[in-house]
Amino acid sequence: MNGPILAVSNLGIDLQRAGETRRVVDDVGFALAPGEVLGLVGEAGSGKSVLARALVRAISSPLEIVSGKVVFEGKDILSADRRELMAIRGNRIGFIGANPMGSLDPRLSIGSQIVEKLRSVKPGIGRAEAREKVLDLFGRVRIPSPDARFHEAPFQFSGGMMQRVMIVDALVSDPSLVIADNITQPLDVTVAAQIIRLIDDLRQSLGTAFLFISSSLPVAAQIAERTLVMQRGRIVEKGRTEDIAANPRQAYTRTLISRIPPIWNNVSAPVATEAEAVLKIDNVTRTYRVRRRNTFNGFNAVKAIRGVSFTVKARENFGIVGESGCGKSTLTRLLAWLEQPDSGRIAFLGKDLSQLSSRSLTEFRKSFQLLLQDPYGSLPANMPVQRMIEEPLLIHGVGKAEAARLAQEAMAEVGLSMEFAERLPVGLSGGQRQRINIARALVLKPQLLILDETLSALDQVEQAELLDLFTRLQATHGFSYVFISHDLALVRRMCHRIAVMYLGRIVELADNATLFERPHHPYTRALLSAMPTLEDNRFPRSRYLLDGEPPSPIELPSGCSFRSRCPRAQGDCQRIDPPLLVIDGGNAAACLHMHEALTEKETADVE
């Protein structure tokens, strides 16, 4: 068939709530050619998902389609009857969502659920044939050993593997269009990059068209040929993705792009300076015992942190990056002394924390504070804002009147208006809540703030405002910060020195410029290559992106724990577990072959 497979024109959707009518999708029109990948980019609340659902008419009260046409393969979906609609949904149009773990029944095996789905949309197909087809697709999305995994239940899959399963689920009925709604959002960067690459391959081999919805333009730009930019239910800009990224015509698109922090071009990275140490972590380990399934009294040792050492200096921003499961959260708990390490030393201002009496520890706690990730769960719901900020002072025995005065000072300093003082936190935005958390830490006059993904729940504008606040507070109070994050762009902007973690160990520790421009460890390069950017990535994915997923922390590979995914792995990597090897100027990486690698052709790309 020539011409578009999907043509949308003048689509309008209303939201009825409490007597008010709001237009959430307004005069939307676009066309999608067979085999094309069309990006749809907009902020949360811009109407992307509603639009996606309208394409298969999965719209119900309080939403209502008020105008327009959706023509799919020559058929008007908005006027189709139930039978015709059933033949399209999940059959000719597949759907992949942002919540792979919640999409399948947890009790049934993955394979049987997909076979079931296929047989329900294509009743003519036999059970054995359906099974063949699912297994074939499992292979195509590179799920290892598809025969065995066919019978496993959803909980046995990681998030990335489960997203592959969902791709199979969408593709199994040979659809001509797949709607992918924010599919990389819950995934780690390297896994997300793998999924994007996979979709690109599949599109070429199967000729399926994709509508790729994302809240981030760089993510969509990795795969979409053309992109629609959506704002408040309207499509404000459409065109070839490169053109939009290079010279956006609309003011809104320009703001979107201006908020994407640069990684390589025109960056002024913070430069490390010499200062005395505030926090000194020395060869710290932490192992958890988890009950082994199917045994009466067996335990497995999960090695969450394996011999981590680093130093944070005064007035320094120290970054810790890594993907989920690398031990960041455990390290956070250790740094905040919520848990004690099994071995090793954590010394703050020269004092070993494990040697302190409980009383002096309580006193000492004032000087290192942790800011948590979730701005909604981390505040008690039934306490007025000012009382919440007084709380840390009251814990440490400050008088009521003095506490109130200091709390008000702190509120002013973090930019919280006094009108919030008597209010409960209900209805405050994420940014305002994080300001409360900052004020709570601030009143104790700490020297070190540990930021555990503190900004990841906030939108770009709030993030930028809080980063400014952090910088200002550092200037006035001389704080040191530890940024624990998976967001490389944030770390690039803020941190003087950065540690990259993999499976409970630091694999590279370097200053900002070295880490982003001349990284030594292959894992660091993989992370950088997986980063979605509008700039040209200095570490092309074809060369640096990893395959597979991190091994389980229960059964680590012998020797170098990265070797199972390492493109440079050689025989000695199986025997020798490399420690952090110093390169120059305090930079270090844990790789036996880093110097060889740098002298090879890789150097050409790097310089």
Next chain:
Amino acid sequence: MTDIVRENAVPPAAAKRGATPTQRMLQIAFARSDFRIGLIGFGLLVGLAIFLPLVSSIDPVKIAYSSKLLPPFPAEGWKWPYLLGTDQLGRDVLMRCLVGLRYSLLIGVTTVVLMFIVGCSLGLYAGFRGGWADAVIMRLTDAQLSIPMIILAITILGVSRPTVPAIILVLGLSGWPLYARVARSVALGERNRGYVLGERVLGASDLRIMLLFVAPVVLPPIAFVAVLDIARMMIFESILGFLGLGVQPPTPTFGNVIADARKYLLNAWWIATMPGLFMLVSLTCLNLMGSALERARNAVLRGEA
């Protein structure tokens, strides 16, 4: 640039609603007619039970053969001031019912308050601390729940004298494990919430976190259900009384009055029926209140209010 953000901010309606969930629950409950009927009825009965025996000159235990087995008010042959008639020994049925209600309420309310305090604090502690404390307290509740209440009552009240404190002890012993279990399960869920972690980081002690932050979340829902439990405890009190294990005659209680009056059911029905009616009305009122509170709570939890 800024207006993009504002649009995604929380709707102002949610911000203005400053009332805590507990306050909203009460507001919804008060708006319901079944709650108001229950409250008024229960209030009237409690008022009568407390004040009428104080102001009246009639002695509920004084025997007067001259006025025995008088029928209640509209029936032929009734006599002032015996509105609800008299029993086989000439004692005023109304006054005996009111005194019975007094004991029933005293025992019911005190038991529930004690169970609430003991059960919830143990449950809260077990759930929040976990580990050994949890294991020990929960095994205690298991052990307690495995002993049937009547057996416990016969053992304790049969050996010692069935005084009011002893009855409260028996009822409370058999009832506290439920409170402990519910409080524990809620506290267990709260233990790993962000705000608890936040407090720990600030340096707060476990006791402070439990009392100031976890308890206000855990206790109100249980308190609402406890209203229904008062009715249950009043029934248990009358069962004990009926079996002769309650407060002993001549002091009247619902249980022992009804037990005595069984013999006269054919020719003097009112002696057993009147206390039964008093129980029926007071328990219905309590249940109306309790279930209205529960519905209000569900409405708040579902986010409808």
